[in-house]
Amino acid sequence: MAEKPRIIVVGGGLAGLMTVIKIAEAGHPVDLFSVVPVKRSHSVCAQGGINGAVNTKGEGDTPWEHFDDSIYGGDFLADQPPVQKMCEAAPGIIYMFDRMGVMFNRTPEGLLDFRRFGGTKHHRTAFAGATTGQQLLYALDEQVRRYEVAGLVTKYEGWEFVGYVPDEAGECRGAICQHMASGRLQSFRSDAVVLATGGPGLIFGRSTNSTINTGSAASAAYQQGAWYANGEFIQVHPTAIPGEDKLRLMSESIRGEGGRVWVPSDGNEGRPPVGHPWYFLEAMYPAYGNLVPRDIATRAIFKVCRELGLGIDGKDKVYLDVTHIPAKVLNAKLEGVMEIYEKFVGQDPRKVPMQIFPAVHYSMGGLWVDYPRDDGKPHYWQMTNVPGLFAVGECEYAYHGANRLGANSLLSTVFAGMMAGPDALKFVKGRRTPASEITGSAFETEVARHEAFNRRLLSLDGPENPFQLHAELGDLMTGAMTVVRYNDKLAAALASIATLRERFWNITLTDKGAWMNQPLLFSRQLHNMLILAEAMTLGALRRDESRGAHYKPDFPERNDERFLKTTLARFTPEGPELSYADVDTSLIPPRARKYDVDKKGDAAKPAGALATS
């Protein structure tokens, strides 16, 4: 009897676990690899909530409105059909979590409560305190454990993906993973590999990301031939607490519940009298106020601090104020973040306004993935350009265009997993030759290649320290590749990355041992970060326009004629090769994006959607 096709999922955050559940639910076995016990994945850091137009507040919200907000918020760079499907699926996804037992906040009637978030006028965000990501992850973790006990899921925790195995045609036939404790490299045959490996925040040194978010797995796939799309689009979240080790997120939900951003006024140019609070987001963007999308709020804070010099004490800080909200409300709806501020800053935000500043938060870009299209050719949801290699969650590019709306990330991870699971199954069942029958030396060759790489790292004995080089990369990327971008600085950053790549081969691993060698693991990640950083930065340099999170003062306008395009980076040993693909804007025609006035989204709304509002 032929063996059942095998599917590997790499990464146990929301996207990975949802993929696993979909496959196991269909009665199919699945192998789950993760660098950490999956319950500790970065999804736990998502705070504010998950979007879905359930419309329980009598506001006439619809999935179409959610779709329009998301496309408009993303400055029209996302391919529209998958985003529409995601918004339509959103209420059902929230209900699924409700049935799994997630302790969502509730109305006095016992129904799910919803709150406001940025870039919308509707109460559309379901939430569990201010630790929604953690609560959703735990729900999926429980269901995966159920399938583990049932024998359908095999977990490999403490294993790191280092590359896929290509067959002679370049298709994916398995994964090479490294056991982090023993350092052993091993090949795993499979008929599909789904990467759910998260974002690349660590490339920026300190960010709101977890330390495991290196982007290393996505970079490894990119180096083997997977396309990396829209890498230049990096979201800088407006509100975080600066820290030595990490910039800790202060959720957008704080503003969703009524939090206000201000600095003491200087009394100039029609601003309030000297020393009085200047609620600058409310003044600059009367239609959306404190709930403008993140790119807009972040640029406003930069303007206030860097151009007007009005930051608190002249520094890079502004107030995020909830002292007017009753403590009881704060405790019921925002306790998780109140607690983080209290523990790490040592002040009670219920009594003293918080001091915050923007921080790198999320990558809209990632591995290019497909979706079903009406062109008579086979297309699979979430499959990269490499047949058999899929990607879901923050490591792929599909759902957020040039700027992600708050509380759409949890939604997109889960939706992508829901699509990838069934389509990976469909793909593996349709494969002519199963991986188990692949002959030749592909698996041995790949293991040997990665072993040689490790040996080379261990043999280095130059003066550089990999952790020090990483700190330099972080400073460099934070300086050139975040809120305000200039071509000369981007070009200089590319040159500096090239230098760092040379210096990389002058490191010495401070640990030469075979057991739990963290410098060895980290150096491979750093190598992959440097290569991905190059692709991101070149994408930013070439995109001479301003769109969503990508802002160039020298090119302040959006340029649809030249750049309403997806950037596609292909790896070559000489550097990234960029090309540009058309964006599917077939459902909502692009229009100017402004948040000082109400967005006008009704023009393209189909009759069916109008009927519900």
Added chain:
Amino acid sequence: MNARTVHVRVRRQDGPDLPSRWEEFDVPYRQGMNVITCLQDIQKNPRTRDGRTVAPVVWECSCLEEVCGSCTMVINGRPRQSCSALVDQLEQPIRLEPMSKFPLVRDLVVDRSRMFGALKTVKAWVTLDGTHNLGPGPRFSPEKQQVYYQLQRCMTCGCCLEVCPQVTKENDFIGAAAISQVRIVNAHPSGAMHAADRLDALMGEGGIQDCGNAQNCVEACPKEINLVESIADMNRQVTRRLFGKMFGG
């Protein structure tokens, strides 16, 4: 030059079954730094106080905001997360040790898989028919949500097991965290439908009867979960279940 430093002592061990040793480090002081920052500094410059270059200290961390549980270790004698352990609030030298109730991997890294195993034992999940859309879940009151949300913030960090006199490396007592998880699932309207299965599991080997009522767990929980209340609640449920079984209920 301002030479203010932080003095850190780390209990190190190169692998399971190897002898442990103390090593001491000085790291430059910065305002607001935590134990993670100290360990990161040691990575960048792994040199001991007495000038020896050593392998950097091995430890686990991820979220750095006390929601993932990874970076738990024993700091100045108390199990806690190293991210939220601020240097300004710690007596020096700061002593870092691995948790003692779990198999050691290397330095400050231990293997906590027994905790995830316990969650399997007690079947801590709602038995979902499927992930297809069946509409909303059962209604319940905001008051109930507030209580059970608090319990569900458990991040499986292991502090409650580390301080429990009943948990040893050799036995398989499931500990307070898993018992509290049963309380949550049994209270959920859908989870309650299979409450009896979980209670039977709780009465098995290494189950709730092994609790010695020392009440250390509730003091150690970084999320201030009332674990003693959870254990008492589950004891009541287990007792009712036992009586029910005895008298054919």
